[in-house]
Amino acid sequence: MHLSTPEQVHLPAGRLFPGRRDLVLPVVDPARLADPVRWAPGVPGDPPDVRFPHLHGPLPTSAVVAVVPYRPPADPVLPRPDDALGRALALSLSLRTRRAAEVRDVPGGIAVLDPRFRYSRDDNRLVLTVPPDAGTVARTAAEVAADAGWPHLAATLTGPGADDVARELAGRGWRAEELLVMARPATPAPPGRRAEPVDQREVHESSGSARGGATCRRPRRRWTSWWPSSSGGSTATPVLAAALNRAADRGCDLVVLEADAIDWPRHWYARRGFEPVGSVREVSAPRAQAGATTDSSR
Structure with missing residues (x-):
């Protein structure tokens, strides 16, 4: 089975699936593989000095510690096997992306949409792994909501600065919640x-x-x-x-x-044995608030 390091994955992805942005990367922990991994050259067209890992045996599901959406040109963030928070966030992002009817790129992350269930905030929201400033979040949510017909504005915020952005949006009248990841x-x-x-x-x-x-x-x-x-x-x-x-x-x-x-x-x-490993912020507001929100952020 052909595998790749994080630095190599763009080579087979670009060759086999050019232009595709609906791919996922199973993240494999080599320590959990029972069969040998051997390094060998790729195919004609790959850099001649590059060696790829090849698994000589089946890939057990227990060796896959995360499944990460692959949306080039953004570099994928691959969690370590011992990073419980990173794996949890990768799972949440992967599920939202894979079940969405449409995925759009927005500043700091993506917007997931499903017009069949436009009242569902789970299925229609921004998912921002690198949140920009609060004004940009508010404007982006308002623009996507207006285009998609959402009755609400909603975003999940993770990564550096998420707390500050959520706090500022709360000051503008948004509802902000902290969810513990356990x-x-x-x-x-x-x-x-x-x-x-x-x-x-x-x-x-x-x-x-x-x-x-x-x-x-x-x-x-x-x-x-x-x-x-x-x-x-x-x-x-x-x-x-x-x-x-x-x-x-x-x-x-x-x-x-x-x-x-x-x-x-x-x-x-x-x-029952669950321990907090981090948190995410969820913010929301009625779409009727969008005009006031975007005006105040200019």
């Missing part, structure tokens, strides 16, 4: 009540009735719900146990989640 080893959960997956469509109507008869604006048909297989007691413990067991069964070494930094669930997760 992680724990993917070891099996203790024996107890079980949960089983249920297709979201089977519980969508009941979810709507729980909101007083309101209809969800975004039927999450690509997602799965978990429900206890026996009645009584809290649903949280068996659902978490099922997720941990599934991760362990598939050879994962790390489980990550996000929890509101000022709400009680973070303590519940901490009692």
